[in-house]
Amino acid sequence: MCNTTSPLVASAELPKSADGDPVFAEPWQAAAFAMTVRLHEQGVFCWSEWAEALSAELHKPERKADGSDYYDCWVAALSHLVANLSITSAPEIEALVRSWQRAAEATPHGKPIVLKNDPLRRE
């Protein structure tokens, strides 16, 4: 089976368990990590492009001292990278962020949150 560890596990400052495996505090962090691993596997960007994008976010002066915003930085790095590669744009991402938030609020408890639940979204 394909159980090889992604090179992205070597990303700077990545929170890890005692066994060296990545540790996630919340599911969205695992999803962000997995998306980045997948894009890298497919050759959408190379290791040095990723390392540079992540480093730029991790070294911003407004970082939290306790490092609890690590995956915020990770997501910001991924967003900038895919925008720089012209895969998407910052406005497109922002519009989708708001759309997902409206979709979540419009979804009754117990039903899966899907994007088409956004009342302002036109298919």
Next chain:
Amino acid sequence: MSKHHRGHDDGHGHHHHANQFTDMEARVKALETVLTEKGLIDPAAIDAIVETYETKIGPRNGARVVAKTWSDPDFADWLKRDATAAIASLGFTGRQGEHMRAVFNTPDTHNLIVCTLCSCYPWAVLGLPPVWYKAPPYRSRAVIDPRGVLAEFGLELPGAKKIRVWDSTAELRYLVVPERPEGTAGLDEEALAALVTRDSMIGTGLALSPEAAR
């Protein structure tokens, strides 16, 4: 994550039961949407990667809560009365406003927790939810036919055993305290914690026997 407040923190009750995404949750969903539309990722591949890493990070926090409950009657009593405070005393706190309730398996009753939404899952205690847990068919079938769903997970319960299904909400999340396995009288909390699987704390499995854990 404390800066991300949930809807029920607004104090006006308009969103009392509404779903809320934090900014980061929505941002990750937005990226997922756009990358899927461009054909660069597919959700199944992402789930598979999450699963690879997720199996390596056990829900040690919840396992420690259960192990302490098994070995310390005072703590067990506290957990029964006020799970939020008892769990917080061990240093495991979720987001602001997250209330926990512990439901105890007994020889007569088995407990099962359901919820389709990531936001209703106490990951501070249980670790990451399994991918199937979020799948709509799991939730609806678990409510209608819990015995059948459990059988699919390889858990055949005696017909006389009652099954109670608990539906997590944004305000109240559940933790199942599985029954303490036989043959564990001499074990310390650390050894006991190793017997507590994530699935046993959701109710889709039982705690491991000392032999099975080896």
